[in-house]
Amino acid sequence: xxxxxxxxxxxxxxxAGEGLEKRKLRLGFVPLIDAAPLVIAKERGFFRxxxxxxxxxxxxxxxxxxxNLAAGVLDAxxxxxxxxxxxxxxxxxxxxxxLTALSLDLxxxxxxxxxxxxxxxxxxxxxxxxxRPVSAAALAQVIEEDRRAGRRPLVFAVVFPFSAHNYExxxxxxxxxxxxxxxVEMRIVPPSLMAEKLEEGSIDGYCVGEPWNEYAVxxxxxxTVATSYEIxxxxxxxxxxxxxxxxxxxxxxxxxxxxxxxxxxxxxxRPENRLETVHLxxxxxxxxxxxxxxxRALRGGARTPDADALMATxxxxxxxxxxxxxxxxxxxxxxxxxxxxxxxxxxxxxxxLVDAVYxxxxxxxxxxxxxxxAPLADMKREGEHDGPWxxxxxxxxxxxxxxxxxxxxxxxxxxxxxxxxxxxxxAARVSFDELARCGS
Amino acid sequence: xxxxxxxRLRVLIVDRTIDRSHALREALEREGYVVVTPSAEHxxxxxxxxxxxxxxxxxxxxxxxxxxxxxxxxxxxEQPRPxxxxxxxxxxxxxxxxxxxxxxxxxxxxxxxxxxxxxxxxAIARFREFxxxxxxxxxxxxxxxxxxxxxRAKGILxxxxxxxxxxxxxxxxxxxxSRNQRLIExxxxxxxxxxLI
Numbered sequence: 146x147x148x149x150x151x152x153x154x155x156x157x158x159x160x161a162g163e164g165l166e167k168r169k170l171r172l173g174f175v176p177l178i179d180a181a182p183l184v185i186a187k188e189r190g191f192f193r194x195x196x197x198x199x200x201x202x203x204x205x206x207x208x209x210x211x212x213n214l215a216a217g218v219l220d221a222x223x224x225x226x227x228x229x230x231x232x233x234x235x236x237x238x239x240x241x242x243x244l245t246a247l248s249l250d251l252x253x254x255x256x257x258x259x260x261x262x263x264x265x266x267x268x269x270x271x272x273x274x275x276x277r278p279v280s281a282a283a284l285a286q287v288i289e290e291d292r293r294a295g296r297r298p299l300v301f302a303v304v305f306p307f308s309a310h311n312y313e314x315x316x317x318x319x320x321x322x323x324x325x326x327x328x329v330e331m332r333i334v335p336p337s338l339m340a341e342k343l344e345e346g347s348i349d350g351y352c353v354g355e356p357w358n359e360y361a362v363x364x365x366x367x368x369t370v371a372t373s374y375e376i377x378x379x380x381x382x383x384x385x386x387x388x389x390x391x392x393x394x395x396x397x398x399x400x401x402x403x404x405x406x407x408x409x410x411x412x413x414x415r416p417e418n419r420l421e422t423v424h425l426x427x428x429x430x431x432x433x434x435x436x437x438x439x440x441r442a443l444r445g446g447a448r449t450p451d452a453d454a455l456m457a458t459x460x461x462x463x464x465x466x467x468x469x470x471x472x473x474x475x476x477x478x479x480x481x482x483x484x485x486x487x488x489x490x491x492x493x494x495x496x497x498l499v500d501a502v503y504x505x506x507x508x509x510x511x512x513x514x515x516x517x518x519a520p521l522a523d524m525k526r527e528g529e530h531d532g533p534w535x536x537x538x539x540x541x542x543x544x545x546x547x548x549x550x551x552x553x554x555x556x557x558x559x560x561x562x563x564x565x566x567x568x569x570x571x572a573a574r575v576s577f578d579e580l581a582r583c584g585s
Numbered sequence: 586x587x588x589x590x591x592x593r594l595r596v597l598i599v600d601r602t603i604d605r606s607h608a609l610r611e612a613l614e615r616e617g618y619v620v621v622t623p624s625a626e627h628x629x630x631x632x633x634x635x636x637x638x639x640x641x642x643x644x645x646x647x648x649x650x651x652x653x654x655x656x657x658x659x660x661x662x663e664q665p666r667p668x669x670x671x672x673x674x675x676x677x678x679x680x681x682x683x684x685x686x687x688x689x690x691x692x693x694x695x696x697x698x699x700x701x702x703x704x705x706x707x708a709i710a711r712f713r714e715f716x717x718x719x720x721x722x723x724x725x726x727x728x729x730x731x732x733x734x735x736x737r738a739k740g741i742l743x744x745x746x747x748x749x750x751x752x753x754x755x756x757x758x759x760x761x762x763s764r765n766q767r768l769i770e771x772x773x774x775x776x777x778x779x780x781l782i
Contacts, residue, residue, distance in 0.1 A: 333653045
């Protein structure tokens with residue numbers, strides 16, 4: 146019955162393909178595990194089913210993704226979740242208004258330190274290193290030792306200034322008492338070069354998406370000390386980004402794209418489809434890593450022996466837990482971290498920015514056309530749930546995962562300035578009082 | 586930014602395609618440029634920019650290293666440098682994108698030095714204009730912000746001491762002179778203190 150329903154719907158969409166403003170699309174992706182929804186939508190025919198002819202364009206850097214999207218070379222792209230916000234604000238580059246109406250996945254990053262740094266952390270604080278996740282308090286002691294001995298500061302790398310990786314690494318460091326601005330040096334290194342740089346010793350640790358943690362562990366170059374899941378359970382990672390101008394000119398195409406990618410995400414999240422996902426990702430140079438590293442990353446790998454347990458927790462979640470929904474509370478959290486670490490230099494109306502860039506309203510239209518449940522609220526308090534919970538405020542109730550932060554803090558998206566004022570370690574350039582006044 | 590000697594511009598090339606970067610290097614050196622290349626074993630772009638002090642960076646648009654130049658707070662505040670994109674001749678769309686991407690990026694097609702020179706010169710000139718504009722804007726913004734703070738400090742003094750606006754301003758100036766501080770620092774102190782008391 147269900148299958149028949151889907152067939153009837155897809156026939157309707159093929160006909161509705163006529164109504165699309167544009168059918169041939171060029172989508173940008175970066176060779177990472179979480180390009181999976183784009184790859185699967187193409188390889189398994191979900192784009193076609195929704196009337197789209199898609200070419201996937203492999204991009205080597207996030208800067209290229211942003212610039213090619215801004216220039217109209219790409220219609221849409223896999224982006225780091227904070228990128229559409231940064232691009233709209235014009236921090237880090239020329240301002241180009243962008244938006245997202247679809248989240249591509251939750252989780253999937255981890256922090257890995259070099260084998261040598263791991264050994265030193267274990268020596269100074271065996272208890273902190275024995276715990277999961279490893280506490281950065283052990284790192285603080287190593288840093289203190291280095292300072293007394295006059296050694297160079299440790300260098301940590303992330304993939305892009307406006308990335309969940311950057312904020313997750315900084316959150317982990319600061320929770321353990323390490324000030325990312327004063328106590329270590331922070332660098333930008335592309336994902337595929339992380340392991341190489343760790344090996345040559347030019348960096349001591351990094352936060353990156355899979356498979357590049359599994360890859361370093363697999364080669365014995367480093368040890369993973371915390372996953373993004375452990376820093377913030379089911380935290381947002383990548384989104385589908387488009388320019389505001391493109392979205393305004395192609396509303397029907399945009400929704401078709403979202404429907405195809407929700408279909409793909411739902412398909413990938415079924416455990417029985419993971420193996421095929423791995424093989425499709427490893428093929429055609431979608432991801433340049435050994436199949437073993439991809440398998441381990443998608444199964445949760447060596448971090449816990451029980452792969453099933455990790456399927457439920459640490460590895461990328463593509464559909465379950467409303468993973469595709471663009472929560473505005475996620476966006477407010479990213480803006481709060483841009484403020485916390487001084488990336489935003491002037492007070493701004495956070496809610497106005499977030500409302501323009503994160504578009505749950507567009508998502509709901511697409512979800513409704515597809516007949517899948519969607520949350521009714523745009524925001525939720527983050528960090529309140531230790532375990533599974535049921536989201537009743539949805540078109541149909543949705544089973545949700547935990548959303549706890551490493552330090553147990555709760556994030557109220559309606560009051561980012563109060564949240565920010567609670568962190569002793571920060572590098573903010575905007576006064577939180579002034580920020581609070583901007584929103585009112 | 587160090588003033589470059591005319592005709593002796595220092596160019597940093599970031600390109601893993603050895604043949605291409607070699608050809609470009611030779612061509613640029615013939616044209617009188619000083620070409621610097623980062624050492625292979627420590628391919629750390631930020632450090633290269635710091636140590637080699639190039640006037641312009643030429644980077645292969647297909648190099649994943651491009652993101653290393655994205656740390657705007659470090660590179661563009663600490664060591665602002667124009668960046669020239671280096672793309673394949675056939676790649677028309679990327680060229681359009683790079684040009685579109687803004688003032689700090691430009692494009693070199695192929696490796697012929699005659700064509701590289703004007704692009705480099707235009708890139709550097711446009712970059713300087715952009716930097717000047719940015720500095721001007723930043724100064725205008727901060728002086729506006731500073732004026733607002735001084736106004737607030739005056740307001741606090743007027744309220745607390747029940748004095749006139751002129752007297753409040755004189756009091757601020759007196760504090761600044763006697764403490765050898767800038768007026769804006771005194772204003773900040775007054776505002777901070779007012780929050781405590």
